[in-house]
Amino acid sequence: MSQYDNPNVEVQGRASYLVTEGLENQSDVRQNTDGSRRYERYILDRVVDFLGRPAIRFELWDGFGVNGQEGVTLVGTVRIKTRDAFNKLLSDVHVGLGDEYSAGRIVVDGDLVDVLTETFAHLDQQSGRFGWIQKVFRRKRKMNTIAGSKQNIFHHYDLNNDFYALWLDREMQYTCAYFADDHFSLEDAQLAKMDHICRKLQLKPGDRVAEAGSGWGGLARHMALYYSVHVTSFNISQEQVSFSRERAAREGYSDRVDYVEDDYRTLTGEYDAFVSVGMLEHVGQEGFNELGRVINRCLTPNGRGLIHSIGRNRPANMNAWIEKRIFPGAYPPALSEMMDIFQPNSLSIADVENLRLHYARTLEHWLHRFEKSVDTVESMFDPVFVRLWRLYLSGSIAAFLSGNLQLFQVLFNRERDNSVAWTRDHIYPKN
Amino acid sequence: MSQYDNPNVEVQGRASYLVTEGLENQSDVRQNTDGSRRYERYILDRVVDFLGRPAIRFELWDGFGVNGQEGVTLVGTVRIKTRDAFNKLLSDVHVGLGDEYSAGRIVVDGDLVDVLTETFAHLDQQSGRFGWIQKVFRRKRKMNTIAGSKQNIFHHYDLNNDFYALWLDREMQYTCAYFADDHFSLEDAQLAKMDHICRKLQLKPGDRVAEAGSGWGGLARHMALYYSVHVTSFNISQEQVSFSRERAAREGYSDRVDYVEDDYRTLTGEYDAFVSVGMLEHVGQEGFNELGRVINRCLTPNGRGLIHSIGRNRPANMNAWIEKRIFPGAYPPALSEMMDIFQPNSLSIADVENLRLHYARTLEHWLHRFEKSVDTVESMFDPVFVRLWRLYLSGSIAAFLSGNLQLFQVLFNRERDNSVAWTRDHIYPKN
Numbered sequence: 001m002s003q004y005d006n007p008n009v010e011v012q013g014r015a016s017y018l019v020t021e022g023l024e025n026q027s028d029v030r031q032n033t034d035g036s037r038r039y040e041r042y043i044l045d046r047v048v049d050f051l052g053r054p055a056i057r058f059e060l061w062d063g064f065g066v067n068g069q070e071g072v073t074l075v076g077t078v079r080i081k082t083r084d085a086f087n088k089l090l091s092d093v094h095v096g097l098g099d100e101y102s103a104g105r106i107v108v109d110g111d112l113v114d115v116l117t118e119t120f121a122h123l124d125q126q127s128g129r130f131g132w133i134q135k136v137f138r139r140k141r142k143m144n145t146i147a148g149s150k151q152n153i154f155h156h157y158d159l160n161n162d163f164y165a166l167w168l169d170r171e172m173q174y175t176c177a178y179f180a181d182d183h184f185s186l187e188d189a190q191l192a193k194m195d196h197i198c199r200k201l202q203l204k205p206g207d208r209v210a211e212a213g214s215g216w217g218g219l220a221r222h223m224a225l226y227y228s229v230h231v232t233s234f235n236i237s238q239e240q241v242s243f244s245r246e247r248a249a250r251e252g253y254s255d256r257v258d259y260v261e262d263d264y265r266t267l268t269g270e271y272d273a274f275v276s277v278g279m280l281e282h283v284g285q286e287g288f289n290e291l292g293r294v295i296n297r298c299l300t301p302n303g304r305g306l307i308h309s310i311g312r313n314r315p316a317n318m319n320a321w322i323e324k325r326i327f328p329g330a331y332p333p334a335l336s337e338m339m340d341i342f343q344p345n346s347l348s349i350a351d352v353e354n355l356r357l358h359y360a361r362t363l364e365h366w367l368h369r370f371e372k373s374v375d376t377v378e379s380m381f382d383p384v385f386v387r388l389w390r391l392y393l394s395g396s397i398a399a400f401l402s403g404n405l406q407l408f409q410v411l412f413n414r415e416r417d418n419s420v421a422w423t424r425d426h427i428y429p430k431n
Numbered sequence: 432m433s434q435y436d437n438p439n440v441e442v443q444g445r446a447s448y449l450v451t452e453g454l455e456n457q458s459d460v461r462q463n464t465d466g467s468r469r470y471e472r473y474i475l476d477r478v479v480d481f482l483g484r485p486a487i488r489f490e491l492w493d494g495f496g497v498n499g500q501e502g503v504t505l506v507g508t509v510r511i512k513t514r515d516a517f518n519k520l521l522s523d524v525h526v527g528l529g530d531e532y533s534a535g536r537i538v539v540d541g542d543l544v545d546v547l548t549e550t551f552a553h554l555d556q557q558s559g560r561f562g563w564i565q566k567v568f569r570r571k572r573k574m575n576t577i578a579g580s581k582q583n584i585f586h587h588y589d590l591n592n593d594f595y596a597l598w599l600d601r602e603m604q605y606t607c608a609y610f611a612d613d614h615f616s617l618e619d620a621q622l623a624k625m626d627h628i629c630r631k632l633q634l635k636p637g638d639r640v641a642e643a644g645s646g647w648g649g650l651a652r653h654m655a656l657y658y659s660v661h662v663t664s665f666n667i668s669q670e671q672v673s674f675s676r677e678r679a680a681r682e683g684y685s686d687r688v689d690y691v692e693d694d695y696r697t698l699t700g701e702y703d704a705f706v707s708v709g710m711l712e713h714v715g716q717e718g719f720n721e722l723g724r725v726i727n728r729c730l731t732p733n734g735r736g737l738i739h740s741i742g743r744n745r746p747a748n749m750n751a752w753i754e755k756r757i758f759p760g761a762y763p764p765a766l767s768e769m770m771d772i773f774q775p776n777s778l779s780i781a782d783v784e785n786l787r788l789h790y791a792r793t794l795e796h797w798l799h800r801f802e803k804s805v806d807t808v809e810s811m812f813d814p815v816f817v818r819l820w821r822l823y824l825s826g827s828i829a830a831f832l833s834g835n836l837q838l839f840q841v842l843f844n845r846e847r848d849n850s851v852a853w854t855r856d857h858i859y860p861k862n
Contacts, residue, residue: 344745348744348785349837350785408780424859428858
């Protein structure tokens with residue numbers, strides 16, 4: 001299964017700067033010559049306190065610093081290089097940190113992932129204590145309408161196929177891999193992820209599969225080629241659909257996969273399996289019941305479904321910076337929220353698996369590959385984009401390592417279906 | 432693993448009639464000599480309509496009948512033998528059906544399980560249509576206080592150890608078995624269930640295990656003997672605790688299992704694993720957060736937990752007759768409701784498995800064994816009890832077969848724990 005083409009992408013993508021719009025470049029960074037004032041030093045200490053006093057040193061532009069903990073080895077130092085950056089951090093900690101780091105006005109000495117993991121681990125204890133505040137002030141999210149979804153998805157996934165090809169695996173899987181064996185490479189683990197899903201869905205030759213969100217078409221391709229099924233795969237990212245179709249034509253499986261450039265909500269017909277990998281995060285909870293209705297409308301009486309999604313241990317806001325700069329409209333749901341897909345639509349949960357640590361490792365591979373290609377990325381975009389993407393990947397590793405984010409695979413079927421598998425032995429073949 | 436003692440129970444139990452209190456015996460059945468009236472015939476047709484017109488014939492005492500469907504093979508006939516039974520059915524369909532069947536004033540021609548499964552399958556479609564009514568009129572349940580729980584559990588589990596020994600397996604497992612292989616006997620499947628749980632929990636020799644709800648002590652015994660762990664097992668049923676302790680003393684593992692006659696909420700100490708099988712149904716949703724707090728208080732940083740419970744695909748009332756006659760205070764929760772245990776208490780879901788069909792088969796074994804010992808049961812109790820228990824077991828089979836009830840095994844751990852298993856391979860050994 002490792003006879004794959006050269007990963008070089010033939011589609012010409014626009015080198016889009018969308019995600020860095022409004023962010024200034026490092027050239028604007030001027031060291032503030034004023035020393036920090038007494039009240040600023042006091043406020044810094046309060047901020048470190050608010051962060052739960054992680055084992056990190058925080059320094060202002062004049063070298064004044066506060067250690068989150070004393071008498072322990074510090075994980076690293078966060079240096080706030082200008083008064084302006086400090087003020088932005090104070091007005092919105094998440095967006096301020098992200099934007100000022102991207103702009104180069106906040107820098108981190110030490111391993112970025114370690115510093116972020118330490119921060120997240122302490123922050124989350126806070127959200128436990130102040131959970132009720134979060135509940136009251138939960139941001140009102142905008143409904144992901146069909147038009148709005150298209151705009152949100154365009155923002156991220158149409159960025160540039162060449163860029164993603166630099167650091168994703170050959171199958172361009174931009175979702176959590178499955179490290180079935182500890183020694184697996186990223187390539188192995190992405191193939192194992194697809195097989196894991198196909199086994200859970202018990203695909204049989206000739207099955208009709210509906211996919212919501214195809215990415216660059218890798219799972220549909222894998223299902224068609226190795227499980228002899230027919231896949232109808234929905235995606236609203238034009239660049240990804242073009243990419244997927246060209247590859248299918250070139251490799252000769254266009255008759256077995258329809259890559260449809262449309263919203264999954266327009267899905268019609270009847271399918272033996274429904275699959276969605278890494279799409280639910282972009283639906284938003286207010287769309288869950290409708291997603292369940294679409295599935296209920298299209299699944300055969302004995303059909304199986306699988307949703308693979310980033311999730312949470314409890315409802316919480318998306319990190320504001322990630323939502324603003326990386327994934328507009330995204331929301332990783334708690335399992336209790338995810339149940340809105342199934343409970344009102346006569347669907348029954350068969351199996352839930354949490355692959356949190358697999359996503360941390362997947363992201364570690366991505367970050368490593370990204371850093372190896374960092375000069376190419378900088379020539380495609382600019383240094384601000386490089387730092388922004390580095391923070392996004394590192395922060396995501398930290399979120400999965402600290403248990404802030406989860407990865408759930410949820411397998412389901414119709415509640416009347418007594419043809420369901422009795423055990424999960426078929427997922428774990430003996431040979 | 433099949434070297435087990437004679438299952439005969441030495442403990443002398445009271446032959447309690449608690450569950451049939453207030454039910455009259457069949458001797459009270461008098462055929463109503465009046466013919467059915469026009470409005471009664473009309474109402475019967477409305478009732479059959481309300482039931483979703485299952486493929487069942489419903490007959491009044493004078494032989495007047497309504498077929499739920501025409502032109503299909505009917506599954507059976509429900510005969511309402513007196514006007515009084517009909518009136519009780521109308522005033523409360525669930526309690527009326529259960530009580531009048533137990534009293535022998537409603538009888539079923541045909542296979543009872545088939546008739547009930549057909550009824551449940553149609554009823555549930557109704558609850559879909561009228562779900563909003565259920566929401567509005569959801570019965571206000573009483574909180575299961577420690578005193579209240581004791582009374583509720585006494586009602587059912589202290590019935591009579593000898594009685595349960597007649598139709599349960601040798602290990603007296605009164606919970607869903609695991610038919611890992613299609614040819615498993617009930618004995619095999621109950622042992623496989625215990626091993627399945629122990630594997631999921633990754634028990635290591637020397638682990639300290641806390642169990643909430645020990646039943647007749649079988650799982651604690653199995654864990655202690657075959658996994659070399661120490662189990663502290665809570666149970667508020669005095670008869671079950673006496674039984675468990677005597678067996679442990681007789682078989683020489685008292686040093687490895689503490690059977691504690693107390694409420695699980697009094698649990699203290701620190702444990703490597705928490706397990707609860709068939710107890711959550713008796714907790715009630717209002718007690719879920721507290722259960723999670725107890726677990727959070729007692730689990731080591733790398734501890735694993737498993738809750739095995741009857742559940743639902745969506746929130747719904749317990750069948751009123753079952754709650755009145757069989758399990759006072761019981762409530763099988765939807766997964767979304769079950770999350771109240773984990774979400775507020777820093778616990779993370781690792782794995783959920785739905786074993787619905789396994790419970791249907793377990794109950795089929797129980798019903799078969801019960802019927803084989805029916806004369807003994809009747810001599811222990813009376814004919815009303817026999818019919819009541821037959822209806823309870825048959826109705827439970829129907830509920831699991833129709834997808835009305837589910838059986839969830841939920842595995843969880845602390846959300847900061849990165850020592851969790853990466854895959855589920857250990858549950859499915861290769862040899």
